[in-house]
Amino acid sequence: MKVLYTAEATVHGGREGEARSSDGNLTVKLSPPTEIDGSGEGTNPEQLFAVGYAACFQSALLRVAQREQVDASQSTITSRVGIGPNGQGGFGLEVELRVSLTGVEAATGEKLLELAHQVCPYSNATRSNIPVKLTLEEQRL
CATH class of the missing domain: 2.20.25.10 (N-terminal domain of TfIIb)
Structure with missing residues (x-):
């Protein structure tokens, strides 16, 4: 790299x-x-991680949306980072990214989320390490 x-x-x-x-x-x-x-x-570190992941994921989303010729300029990302005991004497994290894509059809939105998840450096760093749930919020067309 x-x-x-x-x-x-x-x-x-x-x-x-x-x-x-x-x-x-x-x-x-x-x-x-x-x-x-x-x-x-x-x-706290979890808030900082949530902000960083949300910002990075939205940038990835905007990039793939542009490539797919979809207007995602009104998108918002809400990142939730949970922390708790991992059952092995330490602690672990989990993430949920709630994505709002106003004006984008649900099927197109789901595709964009998956594409962004492949591009985003935070997604690549967390893949297979911590659970990351992508949630496409109800769309307003």
């Missing part, structure tokens, strides 16, 4: 610390959510 860009971030304090990107464009206070005994006063 020819690397085109490398993101770099530094974290101090783990889940109860702070994260900064090397370019200074991102600085966030980290805190576990209240559901896993945290204060919930900052963001």
Whole structure:
């Protein structure tokens, strides 16, 4: 693989610390959510993963839609990242991507989701590692 860009971030304090990107464009206070005994006063890695996956998946969706000559410009992606015990003493993740494709027929939307899932780097990184559910929300034509 020819690397085109490398993101770099530094974290101090783990889940109860702070994260900064090397370019200074991102600085966030980290805190576990209240559901896993945290204060919930900052963001958490699952939220950051959800944002990254949703943004990346939508870019992939827009790319494949353009290739298929479908207008997906009004699409939205809602990413849900769950965390819980994996039954082996550690924790695991699961993802659901809820996709709204206003004005796109359901069959075409399903095809676009599958194509985007093959293109998206996050989908490629998670494939066979964590469950990812793609949900096409009810369409308004």
